[in-house]
Amino acid sequence: KTLFPVSFETITPDTVLKAYHDIRATTMNLTMPLETEDYVIQSCPEASPPKWHLAHTTWFFETFILQPFCDTYRPEQDAYRMLFNSYYEQVGPYFPRDRRGTLSRPTVQDIIHYRQKVDDQITQWIPRLSMPLFSRIAELIGWGLHHEQQHQELLMMDILANFAANPLFPAYQDNPSTWESLTISPWQWLEIPEGITFLGYEGTGFSYDNEKPRHKVWLTPARIANRTVTNHEFLEFILDGGYQNPTLWLSDGWHWLLDHHWQHPRYWHQIDGEWFEFTLLGLLPLQLNAPVVHLSYYEADAFARWRGGRLPTEAEWEWAATHLPITASNFLESQIFHPEPVIGPLNTMLATLGGVWEWTQSPYAPYPGYHAPKGALGEYNGKFMNGQYVLRGGCALTPQSHIRTTYRNFFSPESTWAFSGLRLAGDVQ
Amino acid sequence: KTLFPVSFETITPDTVLKAYHDIRATTMNLTMPLETEDYVIQSCPEASPPKWHLAHTTWFFETFILQPFCDTYRPEQDAYRMLFNSYYEQVGPYFPRDRRGTLSRPTVQDIIHYRQKVDDQITQWIPRLSMPLFSRIAELIGWGLHHEQQHQELLMMDILANFAANPLFPAYQDNPSTWESLTISPWQWLEIPEGITFLGYEGTGFSYDNEKPRHKVWLTPARIANRTVTNHEFLEFILDGGYQNPTLWLSDGWHWLLDHHWQHPRYWHQIDGEWFEFTLLGLLPLQLNAPVVHLSYYEADAFARWRGGRLPTEAEWEWAATHLPITASNFLESQIFHPEPVIGPLNTMLATLGGVWEWTQSPYAPYPGYHAPKGALGEYNGKFMNGQYVLRGGCALTPQSHIRTTYRNFFSPESTWAFSGLRLAGDVQ
Amino acid sequence: KTLFPVSFETITPDTVLKAYHDIRATTMNLTMPLETEDYVIQSCPEASPPKWHLAHTTWFFETFILQPFCDTYRPEQDAYRMLFNSYYEQVGPYFPRDRRGTLSRPTVQDIIHYRQKVDDQITQWIPRLSMPLFSRIAELIGWGLHHEQQHQELLMMDILANFAANPLFPAYQDNPSTWESLTISPWQWLEIPEGITFLGYEGTGFSYDNEKPRHKVWLTPARIANRTVTNHEFLEFILDGGYQNPTLWLSDGWHWLLDHHWQHPRYWHQIDGEWFEFTLLGLLPLQLNAPVVHLSYYEADAFARWRGGRLPTEAEWEWAATHLPITASNFLESQIFHPEPVIGPLNTMLATLGGVWEWTQSPYAPYPGYHAPKGALGEYNGKFMNGQYVLRGGCALTPQSHIRTTYRNFFSPESTWAFSGLRLAGDVQ
Amino acid sequence: KTLFPVSFETITPDTVLKAYHDIRATTMNLTMPLETEDYVIQSCPEASPPKWHLAHTTWFFETFILQPFCDTYRPEQDAYRMLFNSYYEQVGPYFPRDRRGTLSRPTVQDIIHYRQKVDDQITQWIPRLSMPLFSRIAELIGWGLHHEQQHQELLMMDILANFAANPLFPAYQDNPSTWESLTISPWQWLEIPEGITFLGYEGTGFSYDNEKPRHKVWLTPARIANRTVTNHEFLEFILDGGYQNPTLWLSDGWHWLLDHHWQHPRYWHQIDGEWFEFTLLGLLPLQLNAPVVHLSYYEADAFARWRGGRLPTEAEWEWAATHLPITASNFLESQIFHPEPVIGPLNTMLATLGGVWEWTQSPYAPYPGYHAPKGALGEYNGKFMNGQYVLRGGCALTPQSHIRTTYRNFFSPESTWAFSGLRLAGDVQ
Numbered sequence A, B, C, D: 001k002t003l004f005p006v007s008f009e010t011i012t013p014d015t016v017l018k019a020y021h022d023i024r025a026t027t028m029n030l031t032m033p034l035e036t037e038d039y040v041i042q043s044c045p046e047a048s049p050p051k052w053h054l055a056h057t058t059w060f061f062e063t064f065i066l067q068p069f070c071d072t073y074r075p076e077q078d079a080y081r082m083l084f085n086s087y088y089e090q091v092g093p094y095f096p097r098d099r100r101g102t103l104s105r106p107t108v109q110d111i112i113h114y115r116q117k118v119d120d121q122i123t124q125w126i127p128r129l130s131m132p133l134f135s136r137i138a139e140l141i142g143w144g145l146h147h148e149q150q151h152q153e154l155l156m157m158d159i160l161a162n163f164a165a166n167p168l169f170p171a172y173q174d175n176p177s178t179w180e181s182l183t184i185s186p187w188q189w190l191e192i193p194e195g196i197t198f199l200g201y202e203g204t205g206f207s208y209d210n211e212k213p214r215h216k217v218w219l220t221p222a223r224i225a226n227r228t229v230t231n232h233e234f235l236e237f238i239l240d241g242g243y244q245n246p247t248l249w250l251s252d253g254w255h256w257l258l259d260h261h262w263q264h265p266r267y268w269h270q271i272d273g274e275w276f277e278f279t280l281l282g283l284l285p286l287q288l289n290a291p292v293v294h295l296s297y298y299e300a301d302a303f304a305r306w307r308g309g310r311l312p313t314e315a316e317w318e319w320a321a322t323h324l325p326i327t328a329s330n331f332l333e334s335q336i337f338h339p340e341p342v343i344g345p346l347n348t349m350l351a352t353l354g355g356v357w358e359w360t361q362s363p364y365a366p367y368p369g370y371h372a373p374k375g376a377l378g379e380y381n382g383k384f385m386n387g388q389y390v391l392r393g394g395c396a397l398t399p400q401s402h403i404r405t406t407y408r409n410f411f412s413p414e415s416t417w418a419f420s421g422l423r424l425a426g427d428v429q
């Protein structure tokens, strides 16, 4: 399932515009439950205000497509070039990330107007393009749409972070049901054989530069779990003193834990002895069978050590996702906004895509032969290749058409605001 | 001009409710130019979101009047007790001040509803009160209304701080005109004789506890300027290298300047060699004849030293405001939202009230015999009596009925977000 | 008791040099118990390494006397001008205060050599001076010697702070005895009448600029305690929950307490239920009858509020020290290095000088008509007149010849590394 | 060249004790040029005072050998267990790393006494051990000696950091000569072929746990430079605006540069237009032909990008160090204390060992199948495997018998206080 046909024989202005309108509309639909006030706030430096996401994704089309290629386009506001630039040094100065929540203007309506203006321009302009400009523009539109899909997920993560900081515990969406009664698949090891494998994307569809080039890697024999870790399993770690035992943790993780008084995952609450989790569906009793989520790398790594395992490498994960039968868990399209309990056939990599992002033990680094694209879009991925770990597989907030088995997400090891969980791996003696 | 007749012979439920409705309506009127988004943000720790002011002033009536005295009142929301408590330890926990801008809920509409509910309750309940409960309640209502007037000024200060942090430079109100052509009164020394004077409030009207008791002070002979310092005069200080010369500054001030890269007052901008000032009326060319405003104590003190003078003491200021002919400058009611140039008769303390708050050299300290009131309202003033300096006279954002010549405002010496200027004083050799 | 005869009829090179050699030798004697390593460290930003004090006091004579007035003098090292400048902007750049403990060079021996060189030069040069240059130099030598006496106290405070940060609890001096058995004087109020009094120094002896000019002040009737507060009395405050009760504290003090986890005075330790105090004599069982010491202003103020009193003003303290019979407690010369229990006749201001510095409620501010001296020495006191409180009376580390009843010491309200205690005052109803 | 024969047939108490005494004596010899004061200071959090290194290396033998295995041993001081524990959670609490410079006691003499006591005990005890206890102890002694060698290098790095923070620029050792006239080898690419290679240590000698297990890795074809980058080459980067061009830097590196005002390598100084470098030999004119040293990963990475290359991976470096002819540069034994210019035969990996540590692009991560040793020594390496990059080859401060081609050193990417330089690598198209 892809955004639009990537074969350049079949791609047309219509297919491009259909994808464009679909994805742009999806973003707006996600904001439907928000009050105007909800669009403005930024409860922590890593989250951005919802209205910033609406503007920045529009700025992307304006800055990288309309301004360089469409002669008749006039920018909505000169100041937007700086205000909605996230980090592109080659575009110019950018407003400080941790100050985005201090801006009341432009208003939500102003930004909706801005979106409309850019959408109108794109809609009118695309059909008039000559080949080969259309090819180039279609490629950039594709990039912009994948970018917008990434921000759909970020938008939802940030709404959750913002609501979680409010003592009133606002819910993004009413909780139609709980999953407590659901069964889950039993835990199983799947074998990964020794040998050469290939890592990375190769094909004619869209992929980010950081997934390339496809290259050979030697796999040491190993094994990987059939499913992700549950709240139940993580609760055992807590009850066994996991957050009090420094020998389970990386040194940096342990000191981070002490400095930030970590005693449980970010959105868990213990109230009168009962465990709850704050979610986009409000504050719910902890769903024991649901995957544990919002773990930092440090917590995932400590849990794995406690269980006698380890996190998988990227190569192990990608081999398993490619060579074993897999199933998917829920995506953004499910509109559940929280990972579902995992159930499926034996001997299968369950919930490989969707559900929760899975921390790998692989630091985010360039693949052999990697080169960042020329120009400002080269800053999209390459300059962040240090100090972070790769996560794989997407989550309940990821659009299904956005994710691939070669997709590399990355966060710094203390990050907890993403939908990040884990799947165990282990060595073979 | 007072809020309502303070003589307890003439005070009635009607006079109380009239004042109540007037002041509550004024607050709401001040927010009329705001977009919903503007109510939410907090651009610096010292400023609060406008909607927080709307809620907190309501909370004051709820917490200190309705909850203890009105049996039938049910709080709007339990969490509001904490969310809108500014700092009253005796009321219970309070939400961190510097995090107020992270809350999108309650929404502006929720808060307007909250205001309405409390207003309705007050309106229905006051007329039914028996004496002497009515006397006690009237006194507390008076306190709550003066509190709300203080927050009217804070609301406007905070709107300015928020808009000033936005590169789009939004204006709160269109600027109907400039004052560049206006003349101002020439600068003059007024003499203060040696001897005993009285400091502090005594009378039957409202005053804060920190203005009492009225007490004797010995005045050393001195002199005080007839008017406040202008932008023109302050610009000379800048052009003479005032911000580069450590010998003019207090040591703490100089290090603050270095750490914060101060080169001019907070809202001044130099653009292509021309000076501008950001105001509630937008970004205006610097009005040379208008009073300089948004000075820290450090800047006011350094300017005074450079001019060969000093800041007045509280006692000098209050003596002059009491014993010399005085005039007023503009107040909140003028709806100009910026201090006007000062003009008036010779040998007069011009613009003594209104215009700009005037830094004194007096640290904020209790008057001899001061006792904080019993109960949580004792925390209103007394616990802040350290590390700050007294300012006198009110400003263009202060309601006229709120200010008195005995009124003591106070800010820490690095503060610049208030409408703070200065009037020179000097020793007599 | 003064440093040298101040009458300019009787002052001679011999009297000046005798005082010079005495005081310079006293400084060196104070360092006798130190190991070389002890001279180097700086355990907190406010304390300086002992060797820095040795060098800086020498630098003072070099910079303010020898360099400007003695043609033949060649500075020991150009870099010393910056390294040992504490904060004089008019002298030039200064090494950051909080980095003084990062310098191993110059070594202790280098600095002793530096002291010797300056001492030799002074010794040879003073007798050869013509009048009136001698008068001017004698005045500056006097200033430099008072400066060195101040640093004798700072040196001892800093040694204590450094040793206190070491888990080995090194003692500066063995403890010859304890004072547990000593009785102390019972607590008594002394009356302060209403009326005009004089504040400040006037006379022919040495005083700092901040003690002048002598001026009139109006005293409101009040009362003041005959002695300082004891450890026993302060322990009652602790046991009554004083450190857990925000209503006793200034707001800034309470938040400082929370941020720094204060539960008792700086050098108290509770070990297996018993109270100890770390002192220059090592870790001792808490001496209940000794004065409480190392209090911040916040703690002194909270204690006074808890006891139903308040801190005295400077004017009250100085009136009592001048108009009532007084006694002194121990000074530096006693070589006890800790305040002794207070005992003495009834109706007397006991331990007015020596023992512990006494916090007043008076913010450190210029006296009416104050002018800082011209030149760099004008930075000695004047530029620190904000954000601090005045302490009076000297302490067990203050040289007796250094202190006066008009002497104004000052620290910021959170400071605890000085020998600071308190004497209660109260209003008269 | 190894510390002592590792074959357990030939190892004897004599060989063990000879190595022990040699290495312990080397440490003391390195401190010969120090003044007592130099042992005490800590100019930055990452550096430790020299006397701490002397004590901590002794503590290692006391804690991991004498206390658990030698019944008759009594610890020197109970508090040393905490004071000289660097970070071993399983040993118990440890004194904060960034506060080590606040401790004057124990003195240098106390610590020399402590070293002597432990050395005496080891010397007397080792010959009396029965097999197989001797085997176990010999292994631990080996570990302790490699640990001490690591600290010899750290000791020298920290002395340099401390001296560099002193405006007097003290030299550790006089500079016997400069290298300006020396020629260096021309720059050359060496080819790395595609295929499987082995990474990691396997053999009977000593190696750290992080070098194991030896495992297969697939190499993509690449090339690697024959020598490390010189000051001359790095100066070209500076002159070309390398420190002003964000597109050359990782995002984290660029923001670190801005926050810390980096304009050149840590110890470079530009004085009157001339470049100097502060070294253990004092402040020297920049030696253009010497290797650039004290680079952060960020600077090394930016330089490589500017030159059109990249940093090598661990696997590339280790393949080249194993399969190509190599030469060594100077080690600690040379007593030059600074990397020498590199000269040697063509087609050779020059200065592979010694000279400067070489940043690789490989994040410090466990090898496949890695398991940390049981017990507290398992904390030696494993818990630091995040957020750092691997460096290879040792430097001019590394003892020759300490280094191996499989040796993995690691620092965080902003670190500059090690002797870290770089060797370029590149892709093969």
Ligand SMILES: [Fe+3]
Pocket: A056, A086, A147, A151
């Ligand atoms: Fe983006």
Ligand SMILES: [Fe+3]
Pocket: B056, B086, B147, B151
């Ligand atoms: Fe308030």
Ligand SMILES: [Fe+3]
Pocket: C056, C086, C147, C151
């Ligand atoms: Fe000094």
Ligand SMILES: [Fe+3]
Pocket: D056, D086, D147, D151
């Ligand atoms: Fe170590």
